[in-house]
Amino acid sequence: MHILVTGGAGFIGSHTLIELYKAGHTAVVVDNLCNSNPLALQRVAEIIGVPAIPFHKVDIRDRAGLERVFAGHKFDACIHFAGLKAVGESVEKPWEYYENNIGGTLTLVDVMRRHGCKNIIFSSSATVYGDPDEIPITEQCPKGQCTNPYGWTKSMLEQVLMDTQKADPEWNVVLLRYFNPVGAHPSGRIGENPKGIPNNLMPYITQVAVGKRAELGVFGDDYPTPDGTGVRDYIHVVDLATAHVCALQAIVRRCGIGIYNIGTGHGYSVLDMVKAFVRVNGVEVPYSIKPRRVGDIATCYCNPAKAMAELGWEARHDIDDMVRDSWNWQRQNPEGY
Ligand code: NAD
Ligand code: UD1
Numbered sequence: 001m002h003i004l005v006t007g008g009a010g011f012i013g014s015h016t017l018i019e020l021y022k023a024g025h026t027a028v029v030v031d032n033l034c035n036s037n038p039l040a041l042q043r044v045a046e047i048i049g050v051p052a053i054p055f056h057k058v059d060i061r062d063r064a065g066l067e068r069v070f071a072g073h074k075f076d077a078c079i080h081f082a083g084l085k086a087v088g089e090s091v092e093k094p095w096e097y098y099e100n101n102i103g104g105t106l107t108l109v110d111v112m113r114r115h116g117c118k119n120i121i122f123s124s125s126a127t128v129y130g131d132p133d134e135i136p137i138t139e140q141c142p143k144g145q146c147t148n149p150y151g152w153t154k155s156m157l158e159q160v161l162m163d164t165q166k167a168d169p170e171w172n173v174v175l176l177r178y179f180n181p182v183g184a185h186p187s188g189r190i191g192e193n194p195k196g197i198p199n200n201l202m203p204y205i206t207q208v209a210v211g212k213r214a215e216l217g218v219f220g221d222d223y224p225t226p227d228g229t230g231v232r233d234y235i236h237v238v239d240l241a242t243a244h245v246c247a248l249q250a251i252v253r254r255c256g257i258g259i260y261n262i263g264t265g266h267g268y269s270v271l272d273m274v275k276a277f278v279r280v281n282g283v284e285v286p287y288s289i290k291p292r293r294v295g296d297i298a299t300c301y302c303n304p305a306k307a308m309a310e311l312g313w314e315a316r317h318d319i320d321d322m323v324r325d326s327w328n329w330q331r332q333n334p335e336g337y
Pocket of ligand 2: 087088125126127151179180181199200201202204216217218219220229230231232270293294295296
């Protein structure tokens with residue numbers, strides 16, 4: 001299939017490009033590079049063994065720019081990663097988040113339908129469940145109250161896309177609710193490249209390990225979890241990438257609307273992650289216990305059985321792979337790209 005990948009220069013998009021090409025698909029990337037580096041695409045091309053990945057530096061809010069891209073291609077589907085994703089920033093700049101993520105997606109969807117491309121795989125998030133009623137989380141669990149505008153953009157866009165499909169059944173909409181992506185391509189050539197101080201756990205750990213930060217703050221050790229620290233469903237980004245390739249099958253089967261949890265089904269605590277990182281990589285990660293972070297929940301992991309049953313997808317990488325590959329990327333690229 002010929003795929004439009006929005007946000008393809010980013011962390012998850014760049015890894016997904018590799019899996020798409022490995023599976024025999026072709027892709028065109030649209031990205032405004034607001035949170036990424038074109039070097040990522042160059043390295044993806046090197047890993048795949050092609051001269052270059054077709055790339056347009058276009059903002060998805062730019063209708064004319066998208067029109068130009070669509071004029072030159074007949075896309076079978078769009079994998080839509082483009083969006084702003086920093087939770088804290090979204091609290092400070094809600095308008096910018098709604099305008100970029102929702103405004104951008106509305107424009108994208110309109111241009112897609114005008115060009116007869118009515119298949120989309122959307123990057124959603126476990127955050128749409130809010131503080132879940134039951135663990136492990138299945139797709140049957142109701143959506144909840146989000147604690148920040150970023151989360152609401154995901155929740156609202158799910159609704160926008162589902163309503164679009166209901167009104168026009170020619171659409172196929174696959175909503176992938178990612179749990180906590182970590183890791184990197186095993187080559188260490190591409191990986192997560194946060195700007196400034198990392199918000200998420202794994203890039204913070206790797207930056208401490210590489211000496212860029214003095215110590216990790218562990219946000220709370222009094223949660224009702226086995227060791228008191230927060231429990232999450234960390235998933236290797238290569239597994240997450242293959243989930244998108246598998247999700248194309250749902251589109252081929254004309255799924256209408258498909259909603260899938262994309263996680264491993266295992267919950268690991270903050271200290272589990274730190275200990276695995278130290279054990280596997282043989283490096284020190286000093287840490288100290290800090291107060292809880294506002295908006296955090298105690299435990300979040302999923303039941304990924306639906307993705308297995310309907311998409312034939314399952315995570316293949318374990319916690320050791322995740323911490324090894326995260327470190328391999330950071331070690332080789334201490335300053336990122
Ligand atoms: P990322 O920031 O690395 O990639 C997003 C890409 O989108 C970047 O390259 C950025 O430049 C681009 N972009 C942003 N706004 C754009 C616009 N208006 N026009 C064109 N390009 C634009 O983030 P990621 O971690 O790869 O996440 C990809 C998607 O998955 C995002 O939608 C994110 O919200 C979602 N998601 C990520 C996580 C996570 O932990 N990384 C978890 C759940 C969901
Ligand atoms: C966060 C976002 C969520 C988003 C997800 C993936 C919040 C409240 N939620 O989820 O919306 O979808 O990232 O991008 O920000 N931790 C530390 N020290 C740190 C960093 C994190 O102890 O320096 C802990 C957290 O308290 C949590 C765990 O590590 O228990 C994971 O944190 P993080 O990587 O930020 O992901 P989430 O909070 O699950």
